[in-house]
Amino acid sequence: MKIDDGQRFFSIFSAVGPSAVAGESPVEHHLKLRVRYHEVDGQGRVHHAQYLNYFERGRVEMLRELGHSYKEMEASGLMLVVRQMTIEYLFPAEFDDELTLTTRVEKSRGARIQHRYRLLRERDQQPIVAAASEIACVDRQGNVRRLPGWLQQPS
Numbered sequence: 001m002k003i004d005d006g007q008r009f010f011s012i013f014s015a016v017g018p019s020a021v022a023g024e025s026p027v028e029h030h031l032k033l034r035v036r037y038h039e040v041d042g043q044g045r046v047h048h049a050q051y052l053n054y055f056e057r058g059r060v061e062m063l064r065e066l067g068h069s070y071k072e073m074e075a076s077g078l079m080l081v082v083r084q085m086t087i088e089y090l091f092p093a094e095f096d097d098e099l100t101l102t103t104r105v106e107k108s109r110g111a112r113i114q115h116r117y118r119l120l121r122e123r124d125q126q127p128i129v130a131a132a133s134e135i136a137c138v139d140r141q142g143n144v145r146r147l148p149g150w151l152q153q154p155s
Contacts, residue, residue: 027105029062032122035097045092051129052085055117058103059135068150077139078148083112084134090127098122108153111137111144 033054041047059080060070070080093099099119106114117131137147146152 027062027066029058029065029103031058031061031101031103033057033099033101035093035095035099037095040095044094046094048087048089051087051089051119051131054099054101054119055085055103055115055131055133058101058117059115062103062105066150073148078145079138079140080113080135081138082133083136085131086133087129087131089129091121093119093121093128099128106132108147108151110152111146113137113147113151 035046039046039050063070063073073080099121102118102120104116106116108114113135115133115135117129117133118127119129120126121128137145137151139145
């Protein structure tokens with residue numbers, strides 16, 4: 001089964017307008033992944049829950065690329081927790097596929113960050129997954145806190 005609905009995939013990914021953090025141009029991060037054997041199910045396809053781990057890696061590596069460490073953020077007493085996740089599975093990825101995960105900040109204000117994700121298979125640019133998340137900033141006790149200034153978009 002081949003999904004030829006690439007237009008729909010990309011419209012899902014870009015449904016929200018331009019994004020930025022701290023007044024910069026849109027923040028978008030690309031991460032190369034290779035599907036490992038322990039990530040697949042009995043049919044040899046990436047298990048649906050594994051995509052959540054890919055998205056987490058994308059967010060953490062995006063912070064690192066911006067010059068910040070999630071580990072240091074946690075040490076300061078702030079944590080980013082998933083409040084909502086929406087995933088559309090478009091086509092299966094299989095063991096040893098090379099993938100590119102694009103993570104983009106759509107909105108970042110107050111205590112929340114909204115991300116969009118797209119995952120493509122490298123060899124044929126086949127869309128695999130489109131997703132969106134809302135991440136909340138909390139302290140160690142679980143109380144909602146404002147995002148650090150460097151993560152805030154200007155109003």
